[in-house]
Amino acid sequence: MTYSPTDENGGRGISRPTGSSDQPRVTPSLLRDAQTTCPRRLALDFYGEKGSSDPLGRARLRDPFISAVRSAHGQGGPIESKSFRAPDGLEPEEQLVFAHASRWYEVLYSDRIVTNYFHDCEMPTRRKGVRVGGWVDLTFINQDGLKEYRTFDLWRSRSPRDEPLELPAVWLALLRLRPWICGESDQNDGKIRVSWADLITGRRCEQIVNMKTETPELVSKFETSLSEVEARADVNWVEPGIGCSQCRHLGHCPAHSGAITLSATRKDIKPGILRITPTSLETWIRCPRAWRNQVLLSIPASNDSGSPDHGIMVHAVLRFIHDHGSCSDLEHVNEVINAHGGSARLRDEVLRHAERCPVTAESFGHELALARYSPAQPATHAFLATAQLDAVWIHDGILDARDYKTGSRRTLRVADDPRAWVQAWVLGSIAQQKELRLQLRYEHLATEIDEDPEFWELDEEELNATEERLRSEIIKIRETDSWAGVNEPTACRFCRYRSICPDSAAPGEATWLEIQPPASSAQ
Numbered sequence: 001m002t003y004s005p006t007d008e009n010g011g012r013g014i015s016r017p018t019g020s021s022d023q024p025r026v027t028p029s030l031l032r033d034a035q036t037t038c039p040r041r042l043a044l045d046f047y048g049e050k051g052s053s054d055p056l057g058r059a060r061l062r063d064p065f066i067s068a069v070r071s072a073h074g075q076g077g078p079i080e081s082k083s084f085r086a087p088d089g090l091e092p093e094e095q096l097v098f099a100h101a102s103r104w105y106e107v108l109y110s111d112r113i114v115t116n117y118f119h120d121c122e123m124p125t126r127r128k129g130v131r132v133g134g135w136v137d138l139t140f141i142n143q144d145g146l147k148e149y150r151t152f153d154l155w156r157s158r159s160p161r162d163e164p165l166e167l168p169a170v171w172l173a174l175l176r177l178r179p180w181i182c183g184e185s186d187q188n189d190g191k192i193r194v195s196w197a198d199l200i201t202g203r204r205c206e207q208i209v210n211m212k213t214e215t216p217e218l219v220s221k222f223e224t225s226l227s228e229v230e231a232r233a234d235v236n237w238v239e240p241g242i243g244c245s246q247c248r249h250l251g252h253c254p255a256h257s258g259a260i261t262l263s264a265t266r267k268d269i270k271p272g273i274l275r276i277t278p279t280s281l282e283t284w285i286r287c288p289r290a291w292r293n294q295v296l297l298s299i300p301a302s303n304d305s306g307s308p309d310h311g312i313m314v315h316a317v318l319r320f321i322h323d324h325g326s327c328s329d330l331e332h333v334n335e336v337i338n339a340h341g342g343s344a345r346l347r348d349e350v351l352r353h354a355e356r357c358p359v360t361a362e363s364f365g366h367e368l369a370l371a372r373y374s375p376a377q378p379a380t381h382a383f384l385a386t387a388q389l390d391a392v393w394i395h396d397g398i399l400d401a402r403d404y405k406t407g408s409r410r411t412l413r414v415a416d417d418p419r420a421w422v423q424a425w426v427l428g429s430i431a432q433q434k435e436l437r438l439q440l441r442y443e444h445l446a447t448e449i450d451e452d453p454e455f456w457e458l459d460e461e462e463l464n465a466t467e468e469r470l471r472s473e474i475i476k477i478r479e480t481d482s483w484a485g486v487n488e489p490t491a492c493r494f495c496r497y498r499s500i501c502p503d504s505a506a507p508g509e510a511t512w513l514e515i516q517p518p519a520s521s522a523q
Helices: 028-032 039-046 059-073 092-109 168-182 211-232 242-246 278-286 288-296 309-323 330-339 344-356 418-433 460-479 489-493
Strands: 114-117 125-127 130-132 138-142 147-153 191-198 204-210 274-276 362-374 383-395 398-405 437-444 456-458
Touching: 028 039, 028 168, 028 211, 039 211, 059 092, 059 114, 059 138, 092 147, 092 191, 125 168, 130 168, 147 168, 168 191, 168 211, 204 211, 242 362, 242 383, 274 278, 274 460, 278 288, 278 418, 278 460, 309 330, 309 344, 309 362, 309 383, 309 398, 330 344, 344 437, 362 418, 362 460, 383 418, 383 460, 398 418, 418 437, 418 456, 418 460, 456 460
Parallel strands: 147 191, 274 383, 398 437
Antiparallel strands: 114 138, 125 130, 138 147, 191 204, 362 383, 383 398, 437 456
16 A cells, blocks of 8 residues: 655656755665665655654663773773673663673684774764765774774674675675775775674674775665665655554654654653554563563574474465465466475465465455554554554455464464454554455464364454554553563463573573683683
């Protein structure tokens, strides 16, 4: 669903916000996600339009860790372990991550004697009429004179496959650091060691980059990415969806009637407008502390909760089958399954879906990403909900939404699952606009599940009640400051933080690869 006021010639109208900064601003994430970001959000971010200001949970770990590393290297001698002390104000889980990352840093880098170089990239770099922002981590000079850029991950997020330069955050940082790397001396060879490390798992990848020879290619990559941003950015073109959960410009958005720009209050770790998804709401109701750790603080999981790879593949296969044919066409189904490895489990799950699929229905969408805003007074009780629906069909006066499940059955009735509350509510406005009854079903595809939960059909009264049920949870979040864990064995047993949470009723060993710093480290 898009919102696109057009000019008299049928074009996309004015692409730039009025009154915006004369100097656009780019960041690694803006360049990386330009092709999938809502054009309105892209334009407002790019042209520097002021939006809401919310806490950045990752900075709570990153900033003190940067300071600790610089202190640990001191005046250029061996790493001083005593410098790696978590500052006051970090939660117990954050302190454990800090300590773990510190040990990995010592193991990976204690053999290099380096001197700190304090770069000037804390503020955006101005280049050719564009402000280039984003985090630039650590810069050093080795004993042999080789310059080094170290960047790290404390959150198990994006990682390069082979070389650090695969990441926009890395090559953009090198362009900003180029004056230091290349210098003005003819004897400067322009070489720098680039080191990326995941300080949770200990994985490191490095490469030597010659900026005197690589700069033209990196500049070309930057200019190409910038052109893509400029071509797509359009303040009048709105594409609401999952990305709305990260948008700072909800106020006056035509996709979200009644939305306002509301920033977080000082020292509050909660954002001005709370955002919920089916998974995050279920986490909140199960354990507020787990919700805070994951949603607000971005703490990496200490324990695996099972790989999502198979479920992701099943969803992708079913979408491909429906986009390119019918799940009732056995020949087509077999071709797709064989192309994806042809496992017996995958085949059984697809065939179980085919038994339930309303093949004669009109398809409204697969992997449908939706967002819906709920205004309120006071404004802090407003919320934005986003959800992705596996398949939505229209038949017999019903908007029939399906959620494919490849795991165990958690509920006897869809209506009792908090995840379904969010899914139903974001779909509710579409059902009302089309004057259809809304129905939500869970399709359990595993062969060991004999029966699906009872489906949920909602009328307008129940949709309104669902909105108020969601708002009551939003109010509870607003009023929460203690963040106590649930401390219940069944809930804790499957928690991704069970080994580092002080309130865990099912403690165990973290699945992080444990390490010890080398004996030669300074004490």
